[in-house]
Amino acid sequence: MKNKEKVKRFLMAGISFCFMITIAGYINYKYNPEREKDLGQTVYVNSNNDEVKIYEESSIKSAEDEKMAKFRYDRDNMYSELLNNYNEIINNSNTNSETMAEYQEKQSSLIEEKNQINMVENMIKSKNIDDVVIIPTNNGKVNVILKAEELEENIVAQVMQIIIDQLDVSANNISIEKIDM
Secondary structure, X not given: OHHHHXXXXXXXXXXXXXHHHHHHHHXXXXXXXXXXXXXXXXXXXXXXXXXXXXXXXXXXXXXXXXXXXXXXXXXXXXXXXXXXXXHHHHHOOOOOHHHHHHHHHHHHHHHHHHHHHHHHHHHHHOOXXXXXXXXXOOOOXXXXXXXXXXXXXXXXXXXXXXXXXXXXXXXXXXXXXXXXX
């Protein structure tokens, strides 16, 4: 009887270990930025030989553009992950109707927040700002990254006022960072 129990424990430990390795591999695959580093780049084929060359976008894009794209990607990825989590809960057959309604409300609020942020970014760009990324945090604060040649005090004040008015955030909870061009 003791041997059967030892075998069961050993088997469960082995299965748990395999499961953890599988999860770790999935997470490594999913969050590996190198996996998609050439995604979206133009490929030119040289007809003289069978060489395929990748046109390096980084030679055109500045480091600032890449930073802004990374901030935007991280923010959008955060929203996508949250929406996926909410969808899984909503679509789970074991979810009761009260919980489902709660997560449908959260999902609607998240979509509304994302659309509001995109609208506010467009409003800010109309103020002679080359690019902007607004990143809300879990604690009610808002980080704003601006890309502009010059950032005058009146423009910063306008940006702050837009965020205060449109996103209903107090001035103490807004952080503005400028990335030089």
